[in-house]
Amino acid sequence: MEPTRKRSFWAWGWEDALLSDDERAQLAQMVGGLLHVEPPAVTPLPTIERARINAPRISVPTGLEDFCDASDRARIEHTYGRAFPDLVRGFSGDFSRAPDFVAHARHEADVATLLGWAAENRVAVVPYGGGTSVVGGVECAPGERYVGVVSLDLRAMDQVLEVDERSLAARIQAGATGPLLEAQLAEKGLTLRHFPQSFEFSTLGGWLATRAGGHFATLYTHIDDKVESVRMITPKGAFESRRLPGSGAGPSPDRLVIGSEGALGVITEAWLRVHRRPTWRSSASALFDTWQQAVDAARRVSQAGLFPSNCRLLDAREAMLNGVPTGGRNVLLLGFESADGPRDAWMARAISCCREAGASEIEGPAVRTMDERASRDRDSAAWRGSFLRGPYLQSALVSMGMVADTFETACTWDAFDSLHTAVTRAVTDVMKRVCGAGVLSCRLTHVYPDGPAPYFTFIAPGTHGALLEPWAEIKRAASEAVIANGGTITHHHAVGRTHRPWYDRQRPELFARSLAAVKRELDPAWVMNPGVLLDE
Numbered sequence: 001m002e003p004t005r006k007r008s009f010w011a012w013g014w015e016d017a018l019l020s021d022d023e024r025a026q027l028a029q030m031v032g033g034l035l036h037v038e039p040p041a042v043t044p045l046p047t048i049e050r051a052r053i054n055a056p057r058i059s060v061p062t063g064l065e066d067f068c069d070a071s072d073r074a075r076i077e078h079t080y081g082r083a084f085p086d087l088v089r090g091f092s093g094d095f096s097r098a099p100d101f102v103a104h105a106r107h108e109a110d111v112a113t114l115l116g117w118a119a120e121n122r123v124a125v126v127p128y129g130g131g132t133s134v135v136g137g138v139e140c141a142p143g144e145r146y147v148g149v150v151s152l153d154l155r156a157m158d159q160v161l162e163v164d165e166r167s168l169a170a171r172i173q174a175g176a177t178g179p180l181l182e183a184q185l186a187e188k189g190l191t192l193r194h195f196p197q198s199f200e201f202s203t204l205g206g207w208l209a210t211r212a213g214g215h216f217a218t219l220y221t222h223i224d225d226k227v228e229s230v231r232m233i234t235p236k237g238a239f240e241s242r243r244l245p246g247s248g249a250g251p252s253p254d255r256l257v258i259g260s261e262g263a264l265g266v267i268t269e270a271w272l273r274v275h276r277r278p279t280w281r282s283s284a285s286a287l288f289d290t291w292q293q294a295v296d297a298a299r300r301v302s303q304a305g306l307f308p309s310n311c312r313l314l315d316a317r318e319a320m321l322n323g324v325p326t327g328g329r330n331v332l333l334l335g336f337e338s339a340d341g342p343r344d345a346w347m348a349r350a351i352s353c354c355r356e357a358g359a360s361e362i363e364g365p366a367v368r369t370m371d372e373r374a375s376r377d378r379d380s381a382a383w384r385g386s387f388l389r390g391p392y393l394q395s396a397l398v399s400m401g402m403v404a405d406t407f408e409t410a411c412t413w414d415a416f417d418s419l420h421t422a423v424t425r426a427v428t429d430v431m432k433r434v435c436g437a438g439v440l441s442c443r444l445t446h447v448y449p450d451g452p453a454p455y456f457t458f459i460a461p462g463t464h465g466a467l468l469e470p471w472a473e474i475k476r477a478a479s480e481a482v483i484a485n486g487g488t489i490t491h492h493h494a495v496g497r498t499h500r501p502w503y504d505r506q507r508p509e510l511f512a513r514s515l516a517a518v519k520r521e522l523d524p525a526w527v528m529n530p531g532v533l534l535d536e
């Protein structure tokens with residue numbers, strides 16, 4: 001059935017949910033005030049008819065016509081992910097890197113046929129899930145060595161194939177988006193409980209290929225923790241691991257596939273650990289006058305063995321940008337949920353951790369059950385609304401010629417203060433130098449007993465036609481500061497093409513050579529997503 005809603009060809013999300021001109025005008029005023037600059041001009045949004053697209057270098061070969069599409073619309077829609085440079089190029093109508101055609105695999109046989117043909121003919125294959133990559137993961141620019149590029153869209157493979165209710169596990173096809181797989185699991189009262197901010201559009205295969213992080217702040221944060229077994233089709237054949245709750249049998253085959261970013265093969269399905277749907281939830285928020293106190297509280301909660309589902313710390317500016325009313329203070333949002341009964345004692349202990357760290361005010365806890373539609377505490381509700389709307393605001397800022405993006409990392413608690421200080425200084429300095437102004441905010445999206453995952457947002461004034469250079473300078477300064485201060489180049493956004501220079505420095509050289517050897521074994525013609533993770 002033809003979907004009734006269309007995704008924007010250039011921006012985040014649904015076309016009908018993009019900000020209206022009035023909303024963009026209000027945003028322009030708000031941003032002008034925030035940056036102490038003239039509000040940016042509200043220019044018209046682009047139309048697909050004006051998109052400029054390259055001529056295809058190859059056409060759909062005989063035998064593959066049934067599931068391949070070389071239309072301009074399909075090629076445009078598969079050109080980019082949704083990183084800042086993608087939004088900028090999409091807004092300007094530049095689709096000069098469109099794939100030559102798009103293959104919509106209906107089943108594994110289509111995947112195997114396409115990979116066999118691509119390897120024989122030196123055609124690069126870019127696996128495509130929801131196209132929400134923010135690191136150039138689905139960008140089709142493999143270079144002269146290839147005669148063409150095909151984007152391999154997995155979204156027709158979107159079924160929950162089996163559920164093992166006794167073991168609490170489900171076998172799910174890789175092309176299922178968050179809403180589709182949750183709806184199928186909900187029929188059995190189950191949930192995967194993996195909710196990245198891109199949940200609405202991203203797919204299980206994309207999550208596995210990028211080691212995505214859900215928005216739950218502790219314990220089951222990465223998709224890695226949910227994987228019982230995976231199945232991947234490579235140019236050399238199928239690779240499938242055994243379903244096990246745990247195993248000490250040598251290096252884990254799952255761990256080779258998870259995070260492989262389409263460079264080793266195409267993940268077609270996986271068995272995942274699922275949960276009974278929670279029946280009980282509670283939320284609270286703690287306000288702190290200083291960032292130091294708030295960080296201390298987050299660390300105390302994370303080290304108390306409580307494992308809240310939400311433990312998200314927003315600095316004062318981040319709270320303001322997200323419409324959480326804190327009166328200029330930092331706020332720690334706490335949430336617990338369970339399918340087994342109240343967690344009052346856990347929440348009480350988390351609140352006492354906040355008091356010990358110097359909280360100036362506690363709101364909540366607000367308790368809800370599935371039957372009661374009692375509201376969340378005010379701060380959590382404001383945060384959730386803004387979390388879902390945030391990506392639309394970024395696209396609107398791009399449409400008004402602003403430099404606006406996020407980056408994230410993780411480090412141990414002992415390194416956090418110096419990393420936070422260095423990143424703040426580096427990004428603030430470069431924004432001032434190249435953009436004349438700019439603001440930076442920070443939140444902790446995930447907390448582990450041994451360290452947090454800080455997530456930064458920056459907004460600076462820019463000019464249409466010259467947005468990519470300042471963005472690249474800011475990104476470079478941030479990445480250098482992260483790597484120099486003990487962080488990882490990515491906690492959950494993946495490596496892709498954008499993070500390669502810093503990933504190459506972060507990983508051990510011998511590991512890089514071993515990974516390349518594995519790729520040569522599974523993909524001897526080197527056609528799988530060339531350019532991500534490693535070079536030939």
Ligand SMILES: Cc1cc2nc3c(=O)[nH]c(=O)nc-3n(C[C@H](O)[C@H](O)[C@H](O)COP(=O)(O)OP(=O)(O)OC[C@H]3O[C@@H](n4cnc5c(N)ncnc54)[C@H](O)[C@@H]3O)c2cc1C
Pocket residue numbers: 012081082083126127128129130131132133134137138154174175195196197198201202203204205206207208209210211212213214215260261262263265266267268391492493494496529532
């Ligand atoms: C607004 C926004 C919010 C985001 N929030 C989060 C977040 O909260 N947490 C998070 O972790 N990430 C987040 N991301 C990043 C992105 O959503 C994730 O990386 C996600 O896992 C990508 O899934 P996808 O299905 O869209 O994959 P795609 O973007 O289509 O692909 C991503 C990479 O995986 C490869 N790939 C995709 N499917 C397969 C497959 N079946 N087999 C092999 N390789 C495959 C692609 O080739 C590419 O290299 C966000 C992005 C945006 C734009």
